[in-house]
Amino acid sequence: MIEIKNLVKYYGDKKAVDNVxxxxxxxxxxxxxxxxxxxxxxxxxxxxxxxxxxxxTVKINGHDILEEPEEARSHIGxxxxxxxxxxxxxxxxYLRFVADLKNIPMDQRDQQLARxxxxxxxxxxxxxxxxxxxxxxxQRVGIAQALVGEPEIIILDEPTVGLDPKQIxxxxxxxxxxxxKHTVILSSHILSEVAATCDRVxxxxxxxxxxxxxxxxxxxxxxxxxRVEVSVKTDSDRAxxxxxxxxxxxQVLFLxxxxxxxxxxxxxxxxxxxxxxxxxxMAESRIPIIGMKTLNxxxxxxxxxxxxxxYHDHAAILNSEKSEA
Numbered sequence: 001m002i003e004i005k006n007l008v009k010y011y012g013d014k015k016a017v018d019n020v021x022x023x024x025x026x027x028x029x030x031x032x033x034x035x036x037x038x039x040x041x042x043x044x045x046x047x048x049x050x051x052x053x054x055x056x057t058v059k060i061n062g063h064d065i066l067e068e069p070e071e072a073r074s075h076i077g078x079x080x081x082x083x084x085x086x087x088x089x090x091x092x093x094y095l096r097f098v099a100d101l102k103n104i105p106m107d108q109r110d111q112q113l114a115r116x117x118x119x120x121x122x123x124x125x126x127x128x129x130x131x132x133x134x135x136x137x138x139q140r141v142g143i144a145q146a147l148v149g150e151p152e153i154i155i156l157d158e159p160t161v162g163l164d165p166k167q168i169x170x171x172x173x174x175x176x177x178x179x180x181k182h183t184v185i186l187s188s189h190i191l192s193e194v195a196a197t198c199d200r201v202x203x204x205x206x207x208x209x210x211x212x213x214x215x216x217x218x219x220x221x222x223x224x225x226x227r228v229e230v231s232v233k234t235d236s237d238r239a240x241x242x243x244x245x246x247x248x249x250x251q252v253l254f255l256x257x258x259x260x261x262x263x264x265x266x267x268x269x270x271x272x273x274x275x276x277x278x279x280x281x282m283a284e285s286r287i288p289i290i291g292m293k294t295l296n297x298x299x300x301x302x303x304x305x306x307x308x309x310x311y312h313d314h315a316a317i318l319n320s321e322k323s324e325a
Contacts, residue, residue, distance in 0.1 A: 001026045001183050002047070002153065007056035009042050009207075016042045017053075018207035026152070029179040031198035031215065032187045035307050039207040040187055041081075044157055047185075048078045060153065077151040077182075081158040083142025087131035091122055091141055094130060095148060102149040116147045120174050136167030143174060154178055155185045160193060172197055195299040205307040218302050225250070226268050227295035230278060231261045233288040239264060242281050248272045261290045 002024035009017040017039045024030050034040035045051040047058055049065050049072065058065040063072040086094055095116070099109045117123045120140045125133060130141060139159055146154055156175065160168045168190070175197050178184050188194050194201060194215070201218050203211040211218060232239045243252045243266045251267040268274055275292060282289050297305075 001028075001061060002185075003057075003059040004043075004047070005057045007043065007046065007058065008054045009039070009046060009051070010054045016207055017046070019056075020204065020207070020209050021056075022202055022209060022212060024153075024183060024185060026183055027179070028200060029175070029184045029186065029198045031194035031201040032185055032204075033189075033191070033194060033201060033303060034204040038205050038307070040204055041157065043204070044155060044185070044187060048076055048155060049073050074149070075152050077146030077149065077154045079142045079146045079154075079156045079159055081161060083138060084145070085130050085138060085141060088129065090127050090129055091117075091133075091144075092126040094141065095144060098145045098148045104149060112150065113148070116144050119147070119177060120144045121170075134167075136163050136170065139163065139167070139171060140174065143171075143178075147178075152183055153185070154182045155187075157187045158189065159186070160188065160190060168193065191299045191303055201299065203303060203306050210306040211302065215299070216296070218299065226270060226272065227265055228268075228275060228278075228292060229255065229263060229265050229295050230292045231258060231263045231290040232282060233261050233290055235260075235262075238285060239282065239287055242285060242287070243278065246274050246277050246281060248274045248277075265295065 004023070005021050007017050007020045008015065020039075020043060032040060032044070042051065046053050047065070049069050052066060058072075060072040060075050063075070065072045086097070089097065092113070095113050096109065099113060104112060114123070117126055120143050122137060122140050122144060125137055130138065133141065143154075143156070143159065146156070159175070160171050163171065172193055175184060175186060179197075179199075186194060186198060198215045201211070201213065201215050202209060230239075230243070239262060240252055240254060243249055243264060246266075248268050249266050250269060253265045253267075255263040255265055257263070266274075266278075278292070279289060
């Protein structure tokens with residue numbers, strides 16, 4: 001669906017995007033994250049054809065954005081951070097104007113616009129001037145214009161910026177509905193929104209891709225370890241010894257006592273799951289397990305870690321060592 005290879009963008013001597021490569025599959029909802037100045041908006045502007053790359057390629061459904069710009073753009077709907085709205089138009093007038101710009105056939109236009117307005121829930125304000133709408137409704141109108149032409153790919157840049165919690169919840173629901181029929185790229189500084197909405201997350205920092213993986217297990221991809229907390233009913237250190245003896249367990253930590261239970265954390269390498277073995281070994285030793293849960297770092301924890309200078313330097317050292325090897 002989307003293929004970005006070795007993307008580089010310079011502004012004078014400043015390298016804003018540094019050899020970024022990734023793909024987005026059909027039907028995927030991708031969270032695209034990065035601190036201010038990381039190169040996130042530049043990458044999105046290249047992806048949508050608003051900027052040209054210094055080098056590298058961007059293909060949309062097999063169409064190169066540089067060599068076949070019109071064909072590539074026809075597959076994309078884009079909501080920039082500041083929606084391109086005309087305040088003196090009504091909602092319906094504006095969407096008809098966008099439909100004209102996108103050459104939507106007249107016999108399809110009204111039916112398509114009705115579907116879009118129903119999807120983003122703006123049918124009831126279609127006759128109102130855009131200037132008189134709340135910010136939340138203006139954002140919905142912005143999403144609606146991105147959907148005109150029913151493109152397969154929807155790119156949303158900070159769609160909930162400046163909204164109140166109720167409006168954010170409504171826009172989040174709209175984005176989830178979009179993900180049922182469209183490929184969606186969502187850029188946002190509200191990390192809880194990305195965690196709740198996206199299938200996969202990409203983080204860039206200083207123009208480089210520093211993390212990529214499923215939203216629910218990105219921490220394992222970053223740390224290379226899985227963490228599990230287990231609570232057992234015991235007053236001895238036998239549980240600690242049992243956990244340490246299990247093949248695949250690399251580290252065991254005593255966390256706290258909780259009533260009659262002792263709470264431990266054990267760590268394994270990524271993709272190694274020993275929970276079943278833990279259960280049977282504790283049962284053999286007649287140590288009741290009170291609870292067990294995986295300890296996933298929050299997206300905020302991961303974001304702060306991979307965008308820190310120390311992590312960046314460490315990653316650079318590892319990459320250098322791999323290249324020398």
